[in-house]
Amino acid sequence: SSELTQDPTVSVALGQTVRITCQGDSLRNYYASWYQQKPRQAPLLVIYDKNNRPSGIPDRFSGSSSGNTASLTITGAQAEDEADYYCNSRDSSGNHVVFGGGTKLTVL
């Protein structure tokens, strides 16, 4: 079982704002990173550190954290944002990497 917990599915109306959450004890000491994965593609890093975006990632993607919960927010969701989203961190020991179970985002 994953040490990071995500809601399996989330939906959002086109142009609206959606928040995807990730919970886990290790997130009290680690910022989560977030990945977008579209069908038959490798995961793509969209958020890392406190709230940093790699080059080329639109600024509608943002990250935040509070306590044991990390959040990925998409402000003004677009059709192309429909994908699976995974959070990622180290575990509480720091010796292993963990992924959340993933959230399937549907843009209506």
Add this chain to the structure above:
Amino acid sequence: QVQLPQWGAGLLKPSETLSLTCPVYGGSFSGYYWNWIRQPPGKGLEWIGEINHSGSTNYSPSLTSRVTISLDTSKNQFSLKLSSVTAADTAVYYCARGWYCNGAGCYKYYYYMDVWGKGTTVTVSS
């Protein structure tokens, strides 16, 4: 720009050893963690293990008895071996570069994987 054009055998029989290699083009090993991740059909991402530039490894507790990750600095590549495969090991296998901020300069620790290979589909079937 760093690229990870991974390669390896895609069809194995039960009990065989999976072997995949990930060359690192356009960058060095220094300072990074080099990961293997897999994704069974229709399921989420599962971390297999990592190796750092010094050759120190960490493995998933669920796979540690069967996994070996190694580094070949002369060829600028790292490799995965998974022994005694079964149908449960059928998955897309990815290599990825990781960055770990866990030192005094980090307000809060973080870890991310910023460069990924395209993935290799591995099927285990008799």
